[in-house]
Amino acid sequence: MVDLSSFFTENPYFSAGFGLIGVGAGLAVLRQGARRGADLMRRQLLVSMEIPSHDKSYQWVLGWLSRRGVHTIRAAETGQNITWMQKRIAKAVLPRHLAVQTSYKQHDNGSVSTNFTMVPGQGKHIFLYNGSFIQVDRQRNAKMIDIQTAAPFETVTLTTLSRDRVVFSQILAEAREHALAQNEGRTVLYTSFGPEWRPFGLPRKKRLLESVVLDRGVSEGIVADVNDFISNEKWYDDRGIPYRRGYLLYGPPGSGKTSFIQALAGELGYNICILNLSERGLTDDRLNHLLTVAPERSLVLLEDIDAAFTRTRQQSEQAAYQQSMVTFSGLLNALDGVASSDERIIFMTTNHIERLDPALVRPGRVDVKVFLGNASPYQTCKMFERFYGTEYADLAREFSKKLDGHAASTAQLQGHFVVHKKNAQSAVDNVRELIELPGSHNEH
Numbered sequence: 001m002v003d004l005s006s007f008f009t010e011n012p013y014f015s016a017g018f019g020l021i022g023v024g025a026g027l028a029v030l031r032q033g034a035r036r037g038a039d040l041m042r043r044q045l046l047v048s049m050e051i052p053s054h055d056k057s058y059q060w061v062l063g064w065l066s067r068r069g070v071h072t073i074r075a076a077e078t079g080q081n082i083t084w085m086q087k088r089i090a091k092a093v094l095p096r097h098l099a100v101q102t103s104y105k106q107h108d109n110g111s112v113s114t115n116f117t118m119v120p121g122q123g124k125h126i127f128l129y130n131g132s133f134i135q136v137d138r139q140r141n142a143k144m145i146d147i148q149t150a151a152p153f154e155t156v157t158l159t160t161l162s163r164d165r166v167v168f169s170q171i172l173a174e175a176r177e178h179a180l181a182q183n184e185g186r187t188v189l190y191t192s193f194g195p196e197w198r199p200f201g202l203p204r205k206k207r208l209l210e211s212v213v214l215d216r217g218v219s220e221g222i223v224a225d226v227n228d229f230i231s232n233e234k235w236y237d238d239r240g241i242p243y244r245r246g247y248l249l250y251g252p253p254g255s256g257k258t259s260f261i262q263a264l265a266g267e268l269g270y271n272i273c274i275l276n277l278s279e280r281g282l283t284d285d286r287l288n289h290l291l292t293v294a295p296e297r298s299l300v301l302l303e304d305i306d307a308a309f310t311r312t313r314q315q316s317e318q319a320a321y322q323q324s325m326v327t328f329s330g331l332l333n334a335l336d337g338v339a340s341s342d343e344r345i346i347f348m349t350t351n352h353i354e355r356l357d358p359a360l361v362r363p364g365r366v367d368v369k370v371f372l373g374n375a376s377p378y379q380t381c382k383m384f385e386r387f388y389g390t391e392y393a394d395l396a397r398e399f400s401k402k403l404d405g406h407a408a409s410t411a412q413l414q415g416h417f418v419v420h421k422k423n424a425q426s427a428v429d430n431v432r433e434l435i436e437l438p439g440s441h442n443e444h
């Protein structure tokens with residue numbers, strides 16, 4: 001009978017086989033152990049922060065990284081402000097896969113320049129921030145698409161050592177400041193895009209308040225009211241009053257309603273969110289949502305509110321549905337906005353206040369109504385002097401007298417002064433051009 005045990009132990013082929021299996025198994029155990037150890041170490045030593053592309057800070061962080069990337073590359077090349085070891089590592093891990101980010105900058109003289117900046121592309125990159133190494137992992141999930149923007153879903157994950165976790169809040173704060181500084185001295189116009197607000201065009205140079213000439217004391221009155229509102233959040237809070245204020249500017253076309261709101265935003269350092277209520281596809285829910293998520297420090301502007309909601313339109317819900325899907329009660333609910341306790345300043349404009357339903361303009365929805373009419377003699381003289389200089393005060397009075405109470409909008413005055421820009425006397429001599437404009441009539 002064959003002794004099987006001695007066959008296995010004494011047979012050199014079998015014992016070598018067992019040896020190999022043993023080594024293989026040992027290696028597998030070691031490998032698994034090493035992986036587990038690495039996972040454990042990662043969990044214990046590293047900390048991550050994920051920023052999805054639909055979050056507001058995503059663009060801020062990308063913009064900040066692009067600036068940071070340039071610094072890191074320079075630091076790695078020149079070795080400034082970093083240790084020899086850090087320099088070696090930074091050089092070794094410089095981003096190899098870059099993506100371009102194009103931005104436009106409008107200069108004070110109106111010209112626009114284009115900047116190309118390199119931001120870390122998809123994949124992993126490492127950079128140095130205040131002596132801490134940070135890994136940036138930019139990933140795109142092609143399978144997940146944002147339905148509203150049709151853009152693939154992306155995330156940026158920052159990872160660093162646990163002990164350095166404080167850098168995350170520093171990075172976010174710096175990125176936000178950097179983004180805001182880009183728009184310093186400018187007004188950003190936002191329009192609605194699906195359920196969110198997106199900047200529309202380039203940030204505009206602030207319009208000066210003095211450049212919009214309203215009747216005596218009108219501009220100062222609105223500015224004082226808004227400032228009073230902004231500085232009294234606690235007062236509203238203590239009394240449980242919703243912290244919002246609505247303004248309605250009404251009057252004929254070209255009286256400076258929109259221009260004034262732009263200038264006011266510039267004066268306050270606010271941005272403007274423009275919402276067109278007649279926009280196709282706008283629903284009650286979306287309107288409500290948009291008002292709730294308006295960017296901080298912004299004025300919401302609902303222009304030509306009469307075009308969207310007149311009494312007739314309200315009576316005919318059918319007609320309402322032909323334009324946008326917003327119903328009158330939906331608008332009232334959105335204005336009342338129970339969902340948000342944040343500051344909310346809404347400006348509405350109309351050429352026809354008489355067409356508005358009283359429910360829309362009642363206090364709480366519209367707290368301040370201001371009439372901006374055709375140019376008064378005061379405005380006429382002021383505009384004349386703004387165009388030609390205060391030394392022409394006498395000529396300005398003569399011009400105003402010659403207008404003889406004929407209704408001219410401030411926009412029409414501006415047009416007239418532009419035509420006669422080189423000669424104040426010529427503006428006075430040709431005042432008839434204004435009087436004979438279609439629609440001009442004597443207001444006396």
Ligand SMILES: Nc1ncnc2c1ncn2[C@@H]1O[C@H](COP(=O)(O)OP(=O)(O)OP(=O)(O)O)[C@@H](O)[C@H]1O
Pocket residue numbers: 211212213214251252253254255256257258259260350351410411412414
């Ligand atoms: N009071 C004003 N002071 C200085 N410029 C003015 C004034 N009113 C109008 N303008 C000029 O006229 C043009 C049109 O003004 P704006 O769009 O602000 O008028 P509006 O009242 O909003 O008109 P609409 O009711 O048609 O929307 C702008 O170029 C603006 O600079």
